[in-house]
Amino acid sequence: MIEAIAGVLILLGAAFTFIAALGLVRLPDIFTRMHASTKAGVLGSSLILIAGGILFADGAVWARVIAAIFFLLLTAPIAAHMIGRASLDDKHRPKLQKPSD
Amino acid sequence: MSGAEFLSLAIDLSFAIIMASIALGFYRIAKGPTFGDRVVALDMMTMSIMAFCGLFAVFADDPSFLDPAIVLALIGFLTTLALARFAERREHRDDNEGDAE
Numbered sequence: 493m494i495e496a497i498a499g500v501l502i503l504l505g506a507a508f509t510f511i512a513a514l515g516l517v518r519l520p521d522i523f524t525r526m527h528a529s530t531k532a533g534v535l536g537s538s539l540i541l542i543a544g545g546i547l548f549a550d551g552a553v554w555a556r557v558i559a560a561i562f563f564l565l566l567t568a569p570i571a572a573h574m575i576g577r578a579s580l581d582d583k584h585r586p587k588l589q590k591p592s593d
Numbered sequence: 594m595s596g597a598e599f600l601s602l603a604i605d606l607s608f609a610i611i612m613a614s615i616a617l618g619f620y621r622i623a624k625g626p627t628f629g630d631r632v633v634a635l636d637m638m639t640m641s642i643m644a645f646c647g648l649f650a651v652f653a654d655d656p657s658f659l660d661p662a663i664v665l666a667l668i669g670f671l672t673t674l675a676l677a678r679f680a681e682r683r684e685h686r687d688d689n690e691g692d693a694e
Binding site for chain 1: 596597599600602603606610613614615617620621627628629630632633634641643648650651659662663666667669673674677
């Protein structure tokens with residue numbers, strides 16, 4: 493039962509990682525690409541690390557898993573904000589809606 | 594299908610999916626029109642490799658492979674921060690960011 497839950501978590505994490513990569517390739521400009529990569533990247537690696545914690549079922553492993561996830565959740569918004577601010581200028585604006593012409 | 598069989602199948606499938614994600618990230622790094630696109634792709638690849646480390650810890654049944662995931666989270670954050678600062682400073686120097694690479 494534990495192994496089935498961990499397997500589902502691992503598959504979900506891999507799927508989210510693939511969605512992030514797909515968004516990185518398919519979306520039109522850097523701001524939408526950033527949205528795909530940071531959000532789904534954090535979710536994908538967090539789910540796989542949680543699956544590892546469930547499988548090993550050890551206090552030291554859980555501590556490492558929680559530290560890694562906490563660090564990811566803390567730093568991903570900061571990094572995304574800095575990249576977004578650095579790439580925002582007169583020529584590169586977010587495309588908020590489709591051009592009507 | 595027992596739990597252990599499902600887990601090993603999920604691990605094998607997830608290895609392939611994460612490899613494909615890293616390949617797509619490489620595509621965006623090679624093609625990406627602006628500097629920010631490349632940094633975002635690098636960030637996504639760092640998170641994918643973190644997921645790969647967690648997956649390999651489960652695959653090898655050895656929790657010491659979780660430590661590189663924490664180190665990668667640290668290094669990825671610092672890399673993104675430094676590159677964002679670099680892009681912000683370079684933007685003030687020259688205007689044609691698109692073909693600066």
